[in-house]
Amino acid sequence: MALPDPNDRPKFAHPSEAEFAQLLDYYGIGWQYEPTNFVIVEDAEGKPLELFSPDFYLTDFNLYIELTTARQKLIAYKRRKVRLLHEKHPEVNIKLLTRDDFVKLLDKYGLDSDEQSLVGKDALE
Amino acid sequence: MDLTVMSNPSSEKTRLNDGPGQPAGALPNPICEAWRDQLGEILLTSAQIDGRVSVLAEAISRDYAGQSLVLVGVLRGIFFFMADLLRAITIPASVDFVAISRYGPSERTHGAVRFTKDLDLTIEGRHVLFIEDIVDTGLTLAYILRNLRARNPASLSICTLLDRPKRRLVNFELAYIGFEIPDCWVVGYGLDYREDLRQLPFIAAFTPPGRRPPTSNGPLAPQVLVPTIHPRSIRITEQPGS
Numbered sequence: 001m002a003l004p005d006p007n008d009r010p011k012f013a014h015p016s017e018a019e020f021a022q023l024l025d026y027y028g029i030g031w032q033y034e035p036t037n038f039v040i041v042e043d044a045e046g047k048p049l050e051l052f053s054p055d056f057y058l059t060d061f062n063l064y065i066e067l068t069t070a071r072q073k074l075i076a077y078k079r080r081k082v083r084l085l086h087e088k089h090p091e092v093n094i095k096l097l098t099r100d101d102f103v104k105l106l107d108k109y110g111l112d113s114d115e116q117s118l119v120g121k122d123a124l125e
Numbered sequence: 126m127d128l129t130v131m132s133n134p135s136s137e138k139t140r141l142n143d144g145p146g147q148p149a150g151a152l153p154n155p156i157c158e159a160w161r162d163q164l165g166e167i168l169l170t171s172a173q174i175d176g177r178v179s180v181l182a183e184a185i186s187r188d189y190a191g192q193s194l195v196l197v198g199v200l201r202g203i204f205f206f207m208a209d210l211l212r213a214i215t216i217p218a219s220v221d222f223v224a225i226s227r228y229g230p231s232e233r234t235h236g237a238v239r240f241t242k243d244l245d246l247t248i249e250g251r252h253v254l255f256i257e258d259i260v261d262t263g264l265t266l267a268y269i270l271r272n273l274r275a276r277n278p279a280s281l282s283i284c285t286l287l288d289r290p291k292r293r294l295v296n297f298e299l300a301y302i303g304f305e306i307p308d309c310w311v312v313g314y315g316l317d318y319r320e321d322l323r324q325l326p327f328i329a330a331f332t333p334p335g336r337r338p339p340t341s342n343g344p345l346a347p348q349v350l351v352p353t354i355h356p357r358s359i360r361i362t363e364q365p366g367s
Contacts, residue, residue, distance in 0.1 A: 025229045027238050027264040028271070029295065060267075061295045095294065101234070104292065105262070107310070107333050110229040 010034075012095070016069045016102055017055055017119045026073070030059035040084035052081045054094055064094040069119040071103060145170055147365030149313075149329035158286070160322060165338060168306060174286075174314060174328065177303045178206070182213030183285060184301060185254065190216050192249045193279070199269060200224040200242065202258040202323070205315040206286045210256065221246045225265065238268050244276075254277040258283040258315055259306075260299060261292040270297065285312070 010033040012018040017033075024031045034053040041050035054064035068078045075098055082096050098121055104110050106119075145168070157164055185194075196214075198207045200222050211220055224242035226232055250262035253273060260266060266283070273281055284301035291308035310333060312318050313325030318333065333339045 022233060023228055023264070026232070026236070027268045029264060029267060058295065063295065065294065090293070097294075101292065104308075104310075108261075109227070112333070112335070113230075 014067075014069065017067055019111075019114075019118055020056070020065075020067055020097075020105075021104075023109070024058070025060075026054070029061075032057045032059060035067060036064075038085055038089055040081060040088050050084075052085055054085075062093055065097055066094060067097045067102065069099045071099060075099075143171065148218040149325070150325070154321065158332075163318070163334060164312070165330045165332060167309060167310070167327050169304060169314075169328040171314075171326040174303075175209070178209045178331055181214050181301050181303060182215070185210075185284065186215040189252060191220075191255070193249055194218040195246060195251050195253050195278075196220045197244065197248070197253055197273065198222050198256040199265070202315045202317065203256055205323075206258055207212050207256055210284075217331075219246055219251075221248075223269065225269065225344075226313075227265075238265075240252065240272070248273065248276050248278045249351055250277065250279050252280045255281065255283050257283060259289060259311070260285045260286040260297075261289040263297060266297060267295050273347050286314075323335075 008016075009021070011019070012021065012033070021031065021033070034055060037051045037053050039048040040052045042048050048081060054066045056065040057063070057068065058065065062070045066078060066082060068075050070078070075096075077097060082094055085092060085094055103112075103115060106115055109119075147167050148165065149157050149162035150165050151157070196207065196217065196218055197210060198204070198220075201224070204224070207222075211218065211327065221240065221244045223240055223244055226239050226241055230236070231339070238259040255266075255269065257266065260283070270281065270283075283297060285299055286297060288302045288305045289308060290305065295298040306328075307330075310331040311328050312322040312331040313328045314322050316328065318321045318331055322331070329338065
């Protein structure tokens with residue numbers, strides 16, 4: 001398996017995304033970062049009013065993943081985007097990975113000590 | 126010689142007390158007492174596990190009758206389930222194991238997952254049933270299946286004791302599923318927390334140190350703790366041709 005080039009990386013918006021990309025690389029899961037802008041709201045003439053770019057696309061599994069580290073009570077806007085994407089593009093597979101889900105991933109891989117830097121106040125928002 | 130005791134060496138004292146829904150940390154067992162604050166309720170008793178393993182073994186024996194079957198498991202969490210399942214399967218079957226590196230603090234910089242123990246058997250042209258203790262994200266499974274497929278087995282299917290679909294990132298068809306479990310950490314029957322607690326004869330919920338037990342929907346309700354048979358696993362109880 002060819003190792004990904006660490007210099008050939010997109011500029012991630014959040015350190016949790018960089019960690020997630022590294023996890024996918026480790027297990028050889030092909031991914032693209034924000035490859036698609038989906039129109040999720042448009043006006044009566046079909047002019048786009050709101051776009052949604054899920055963070056990751058897993059190329060081998062035809063699956064988009066939206067990763068959010070916002071507190072559980074603050075992720076309503078993400079859930080709305082996912083719901084609108086489902087309604088507008090029912091053929092698109094997407095999974096919302098919440099902060100709780102991500103913290104469980106950190107626990108699973110023994111990375112709980114990095115929680116603060118990845119999803120805590122130290123992480124860039 | 127008491128063969129019943131020899132075939133399942135779990136403590137008689139523990140077996141008598143491991144009722145479903147009971148707090149595992151309250152059991153009169155030194156291991157449970159040591160992890161009292163982290164151990165939650167018993168999700169699956171040893172009797173429930175035994176019963177389900179028998180059902181899975183019966184289905185596998187029927188489905189693979191007359192075929193060259195190889196069971197493959199990934200070390201180390203699989204060893205109890207593999208041993209019990211293999212002993213309950215009534216057709217000829219070989220067994221082999223792989224071990225793989227794991228993403229984590231010391232592995233992040235190594236770049237890629239790798240086998241730390243490869244198969245000893247050749248699986249080309251044979252029917253491979255990959256045995257998992259638990260399927261959650263599917264990331265490990267994705268790597269292993271990709272590797273096994275490259276060896277040209279006659280078929281490749283998956284049997285898992287536990288399915289935790291809430292955490293799934295990548296999906297696979299699971300041919301045989303023992304139990305679907307809620308979204309919580311579990312230990313026992315081979316499953317560990319940092320290499321501890323594998324030897325518990327039952328499967329219990331577990332809260333890692335420093336974490337709070339799941340409270341977003343209230344404490345784990347007893348009804349969630351009752352093991353459920355995944356709908357897809359119903360097909361394994363059907364008779365051939367039905």
